[in-house]
Amino acid sequence: MLWNLPFITVVVLTFIGIVTVLMKKNIIKILLGINILESAVNLFLVSLGYREGGVAPIFTLAPSELMVLPTPQALTLTSIVIGVATSALVLSFAMVLKKKYGTVDINEIRRLQG
Amino acid sequence: MTFVDFIVTNAPALLVAIPLFAAFTIPAVGKISAAARNLWVMGTMLLTAAVAFILAFRVFSTGTVIYVFGAAAANLAVPLDSGGIPIRIIFTVDAMSAFMDVICAIVGTSVLLYSLSSESRNTNLEGYYALYLLMITGVFGMVSTGDFFNFFVFLEILSLASAGIIAYRIDGGLAVEAALKYFILSTLGAILVLFAIGIYYGQYDALNIAMIAQRMQFSMLDKIALVFLVAALAMKCGAVPMHFWTPDAYSMAPSSATAFLVVASQASLYGLFRVVFTMYNMTMNCATVGWIIIILGVLSMVIGVTMAIPQKDIKRLMAYHAVSQTGYMLLGVGVGLAVLGNTTLTSAYGFMAMEGGIFHIFNHAMYKGLLFLTAGAIFYRIGTRDLNKMGGLGHTMKYTMIFFIIGALAIAGIPPFNGFASKLMIYESVYLFNPIFAIIAMVVSILTLASFVKVFHSVFMGPQLPEYADVKEAPLPMLIGMGILAAIVILFGLFPQPVVDMLVAPAANALANQGGYIASVLGGA
Amino acid sequence: MSRIVRTGADFLYPAILIFGLYIVAHGHLTPGGGFQGGAVIATGGALVIVAYSYTEVSEWLSGKVLMGQEVIGLVGFIGVALLAFAFGQVFFFNYLNASGSLFGIPVPYGINAGELNTGGFVPLMNFSVGCEVWGGLTLVILYMLSGIRREES
Numbered sequence: 001m002l003w004n005l006p007f008i009t010v011v012v013l014t015f016i017g018i019v020t021v022l023m024k025k026n027i028i029k030i031l032l033g034i035n036i037l038e039s040a041v042n043l044f045l046v047s048l049g050y051r052e053g054g055v056a057p058i059f060t061l062a063p064s065e066l067m068v069l070p071t072p073q074a075l076t077l078t079s080i081v082i083g084v085a086t087s088a089l090v091l092s093f094a095m096v097l098k099k100k101y102g103t104v105d106i107n108e109i110r111r112l113q114g
Numbered sequence: 115m116t117f118v119d120f121i122v123t124n125a126p127a128l129l130v131a132i133p134l135f136a137a138f139t140i141p142a143v144g145k146i147s148a149a150a151r152n153l154w155v156m157g158t159m160l161l162t163a164a165v166a167f168i169l170a171f172r173v174f175s176t177g178t179v180i181y182v183f184g185a186a187a188a189n190l191a192v193p194l195d196s197g198g199i200p201i202r203i204i205f206t207v208d209a210m211s212a213f214m215d216v217i218c219a220i221v222g223t224s225v226l227l228y229s230l231s232s233e234s235r236n237t238n239l240e241g242y243y244a245l246y247l248l249m250i251t252g253v254f255g256m257v258s259t260g261d262f263f264n265f266f267v268f269l270e271i272l273s274l275a276s277a278g279i280i281a282y283r284i285d286g287g288l289a290v291e292a293a294l295k296y297f298i299l300s301t302l303g304a305i306l307v308l309f310a311i312g313i314y315y316g317q318y319d320a321l322n323i324a325m326i327a328q329r330m331q332f333s334m335l336d337k338i339a340l341v342f343l344v345a346a347l348a349m350k351c352g353a354v355p356m357h358f359w360t361p362d363a364y365s366m367a368p369s370s371a372t373a374f375l376v377v378a379s380q381a382s383l384y385g386l387f388r389v390v391f392t393m394y395n396m397t398m399n400c401a402t403v404g405w406i407i408i409i410l411g412v413l414s415m416v417i418g419v420t421m422a423i424p425q426k427d428i429k430r431l432m433a434y435h436a437v438s439q440t441g442y443m444l445l446g447v448g449v450g451l452a453v454l455g456n457t458t459l460t461s462a463y464g465f466m467a468m469e470g471g472i473f474h475i476f477n478h479a480m481y482k483g484l485l486f487l488t489a490g491a492i493f494y495r496i497g498t499r500d501l502n503k504m505g506g507l508g509h510t511m512k513y514t515m516i517f518f519i520i521g522a523l524a525i526a527g528i529p530p531f532n533g534f535a536s537k538l539m540i541y542e543s544v545y546l547f548n549p550i551f552a553i554i555a556m557v558v559s560i561l562t563l564a565s566f567v568k569v570f571h572s573v574f575m576g577p578q579l580p581e582y583a584d585v586k587e588a589p590l591p592m593l594i595g596m597g598i599l600a601a602i603v604i605l606f607g608l609f610p611q612p613v614v615d616m617l618v619a620p621a622a623n624a625l626a627n628q629g630g631y632i633a634s635v636l637g638g639a
Numbered sequence: 640m641s642r643i644v645r646t647g648a649d650f651l652y653p654a655i656l657i658f659g660l661y662i663v664a665h666g667h668l669t670p671g672g673g674f675q676g677g678a679v680i681a682t683g684g685a686l687v688i689v690a691y692s693y694t695e696v697s698e699w700l701s702g703k704v705l706m707g708q709e710v711i712g713l714v715g716f717i718g719v720a721l722l723a724f725a726f727g728q729v730f731f732f733n734y735l736n737a738s739g740s741l742f743g744i745p746v747p748y749g750i751n752a753g754e755l756n757t758g759g760f761v762p763l764m765n766f767s768v769g770c771e772v773w774g775g776l777t778l779v780i781l782y783m784l785s786g787i788r789r790e791e792s
Contacts, residue, residue: 021302029292034301041308048316059746060668060753070314071201075263079308081272081674086301088779089277093294095783099289109291112362120724127730131721139712184731203731302670 006047013040025093122249122354125169126181129254137247144240166219173212178634181205206260209620214257228595229370248275256381273300280367292366303346310339324635332397350382354414364433369490373483395628404452446471463543468622470539478534481524484599488518491588508574526563535610648690655683663769667758673765677772683704705774712771734761
């Protein structure tokens with residue numbers, strides 16, 4: 001049970017993220033929901049890479065030579081970098097929309113229809 | 115080693131390295147002069163297209179090419195001390211990937227030629243061309259990679275660049291609204307893909323597509339991953355019921371970029387086919403998944419065309435037709451998937467349906483690109499996309515009108531054009547599978563024709579309107595860009611059989627033959 | 640912001656800069672690397688932008704310089720990878736590893752204290768990425784702040 005705790009957290013975070021994305025009307029809050037979802041995925045990837053007793057695969061002053069494969073960490077790092085780009089782009093979209101439409105409420109950003 | 119040898123050996127890496135390098139250097143080159151920048155971008159694109167053709171020629175003549183990044187040798191997929199696991203990033207270019215590379219190279223070149231002229235009136239073009247080259251990188255990377263995480267990275271490069279290019283002309287905020295819608299959906303889709311990657315990695319300790327395919331067990335978790343991937347990639351390629359970003363994004367993006375967004379959505383379609391055919395193939399229940407894809411396809415066809423008919427914005431109308439045409443590809447390939455395990459049915463019609471669907475990807479990229487470019491040329495000259503405000507343009511924009519007719523007849527599936535060739539294959543094979551779907555497909559084609567006759571009439575026919583009396587023909591580079599695509603539409607319509615034999619059949623074979631894909635990476639059979 | 644915050648930012652900014660550069664330089668030996676180090680430096684940029692007003696900051700944090708930094712970083716990264724072709728190797732091949740030149744000492748196997756002069760072209764890539772992220776993230780923060788200012792005025 002205790003070993004599954006990270007995965008349970010992943011499920012809870014995913015749920016929170018999806019609810020935030022679906023229920024909130026403010027673009028910034030939607031972005032926060034997406035960020036929570038991204039954290040859920042990152043936690044999922046990092047938990048997959050955990051091995052009991054394994055240390056990070058860095059020889060510099062390592063406590064033991066039993067090391068984990070660094071692939072999940074590399075994936076997580078890449079995903080974080082992409083997440084930064086995503087956040088920056090959505091925030092700048094929100095800024096432009098605020099300037100042009102005067103609102104960041106997605107109920108009022110509906111000029112494209114049909 | 116001569117220069118040609120060098121290009122041939124390193125073609126898969128150059129495919130992403132050249133546009134990436136050029137995209138990063140554009141801000142510096144743009145400081146010199148606009149002409150230098152245009153030359154730099156065009157030279158890059160031509161070089162990349164040439165590399166793509168060389169690579170495709172090599173793949174179609176000698177079989178799958180693999181390229182291992184950072185290894186001692188380009189074909190050393192499994193390092194000797196890695197315990198049999200391909201740990202490096204691998205590009206696996208089989209016939210299907212090469213097929214998509216060719217599409218991207220042709221459309222990318224003609225769209226760039228077109229945009230040199232169509233975008234010349236705008237300022238700050240360094241960013242535009244950098245984003246465009248990043249989109250090229252994303253598509254080439256997505257269709258060439260043999261590593262599933264790498265696929266995710268290129269998917270995100272493509273989403274970010276596409277969102278940037280859609281929002282490029284802010285257009286009173288409208289373009290940003292479209293880009294926001296597209297980008298939030300893309301990000302949610304990408305998160306689903308990443309979850310699926312995590313599931314595979316947790317179970318099979320591998321990210322390489324061939325390795326995952328070899329170890330595939332089709333457990334409960336794999337079913338969840340399959341659902342995530344089908345949902346995310348079907349959304350990215352604009353299939354109903356996840357199509358609502360398509361009309362907004364396609365209509366608000368700059369016209370030239372819209373034509374390339376079609377190719378970008380087809381890269382996701384390629385990802386979908388790669389997942390169901392190469393990674394799962396016979397381990398899953400092909401009939402069920404095949405039927406799901408068929409139903410997505412039929413829904414896309416019908417809903418796309420019915421939504422297209424009442425549209426008043428010419429690019430929005432074409433975008434709904436793009437949704438509808440995506441349905442044909444899903445239908446054709448879905449039928450092929452549904453009967454995959456059954457040798458008799460596959461040889462009777464399943465393989466032909468797959469060929470039809472894959473051929474339609476090519477044809478769709480050509481004629482839909484052409485149609486969006488003609489719409490862009492009209493917008494360039496008269497400054498509106500509203501069909502009710504147009505009229506009588508046939509008097510002055512003759513060549514644009516001819517290109518529009520070619521594209522419209524091709525999308526409706528009228529005989530001498532390429533749309534007919536692939537649609538006929540889909541009709542014939544789907545009729546044997548289930549006559550109702552074939553009839554629906556034909557009805558949708560007729561509605562498509564009706565819709566384009568309406569557009570043609572309201573744009574080009576009628577008396578010359580006084581406000582458009584001094585409208586001139588589109589500039590020459592735009593006409594050349596359209597001409598390349600139109601020539602291919604006619605050529606492939608007149609001689610479909612050699613194309614099917616040389617390009618489409620190997621691509622369909624490569625999709626269906628999972629063992630061949632695994633063997634080309636991991637060795638053995 | 641108040642004088643205390645400004646003075647604090649004055650003292651912290653060089654320290655953050657040095658810490659970020661340390662992370663970049665030791666990317667091949669310790670956890671961290673180009674992106675992390677660059678992000679740390681960008682937080683320093685964010686600190687001074689918050690502590691001082693936009694008009695003051697924009698005088699000595701030039702968008703053009705940051706943009707140039709970004710271009711240099713990106714071109715450096717892809718250029719280092721492309722240089723492998725000059726050595727007749729495949730893309731991203733680590734041609735400097737164990738070559739005896741800069742960063743070319745063979746990596747000692749097993750637990751060790753860390754040898755800075757190893758890693759082949761990995762440190763070069765860390766420098767490029769660090770330079771790029773430093774420029775890019777600071778530029779994002781700067782542009783966003785400039786957008787807000789323009790809206791208020």
